[in-house]
Amino acid sequence: xxxxxxxxxxxxxxxxxxxxxxxxxxxxxxxxxxxxxxxxxxxxxxxxxxxxxxxxxxxxxxxxxxxxxxxxxxxxxxxxxxxxxxxxxxxxxxxxxxxxxxxxxxxxxxxxxxxxxxxxxxxxxxxxxxxxxxxxxxxxxxxxxxxxxxxxxxxxxxxxxxxxxxxxxxxxxxxxxxxxxxxxxxxxxxxxxxxxxxxxxxxxxxxxxxxxxxxxxxxxxxxxxxxxxxxxxxxxxxxxxxxxxxxxxxxxxxxxxxx
Ligand SMILES: C[S@@+](CC[C@H](N)C(=O)[O-])C[C@H]1O[C@@H](n2cnc3c(N)ncnc32)[C@H](O)[C@@H]1O
Numbered sequence: 001x002x003x004x005x006x007x008x009x010x011x012x013x014x015x016x017x018x019x020x021x022x023x024x025x026x027x028x029x030x031x032x033x034x035x036x037x038x039x040x041x042x043x044x045x046x047x048x049x050x051x052x053x054x055x056x057x058x059x060x061x062x063x064x065x066x067x068x069x070x071x072x073x074x075x076x077x078x079x080x081x082x083x084x085x086x087x088x089x090x091x092x093x094x095x096x097x098x099x100x101x102x103x104x105x106x107x108x109x110x111x112x113x114x115x116x117x118x119x120x121x122x123x124x125x126x127x128x129x130x131x132x133x134x135x136x137x138x139x140x141x142x143x144x145x146x147x148x149x150x151x152x153x154x155x156x157x158x159x160x161x162x163x164x165x166x167x168x169x170x171x172x173x174x175x176x177x178x179x180x181x182x183x184x185x186x187x188x189x190x191x192x193x194x195x196x197x198x199x200x201x202x203x204x205x206x207x208x209x210x211x212x213x214x215x216x217x218x219x220x221x222x223x224x225x226x227x228x229x230x231x232x233x234x235x236x237x238x239x240x241x242x243x244x245x246x247x248x249x250x251x252x253x254x255x256x257x258x259x
Pocket of ligand 1: 067068069070071072075103104105106107110132133134135138186187188189202203204205234
């Protein structure tokens, strides 16, 4: 497959599916495209784009495969423990309401983990959790609030009994927690970002983007935070020189908006 083939395909995807593949790290992405293309039975990218165009299932399969949805509740548990501590000792003292954005939320395990933490504390705060992802299918799944046991491995016995019911070997989240999260479709590369946010949790997605796109995302996220607001990144997503984005490091993978 030549660069020209990929150029054609990237531009076809942009025009027809409104996704900017050129924002992602190329090597890794092109490998994934070739794998999913072969699975669909196409011999080249032109043929594959025709299949994507004509077959909804193949289109879904393509989107699912390139948007890597791996997640779980309380992923890197220590970070959620830190969020809980900062919610009690810092955020609730600084603000009388908090709006949290879980960006690239996948099947919802991340925003629902945040909702459980908030629910545990009866803080006199107005709370709102917005959760977004580029992938429609995954958002529909998130809204159901139904999970596999493997996605709950970091959920304590107490939280399992407080927040889930077991039905047909699946864990069904209770309505109280489900209602705390507002799911919306949002593309981190193409869409505008909401303003006046107090917390942004954006984890395990910027690793897939090219450096210049990643930097633009952090710049826009910083613009979206109120002064004193916090940005949480993934456990491999250190922001070097956070000052360039008006941020300062509070602890590992947590940054505070300073200006
Ligand atoms: C590996 S998951 C991370 C889920 C969760 N944040 C976590 O850390 O467990 C990456 C998510 O990023 C989403 N994603 C990929 N590209 C995106 C984009 N341009 N805009 C918004 N979400 C995107 C994927 O659909 C996927 O659900």
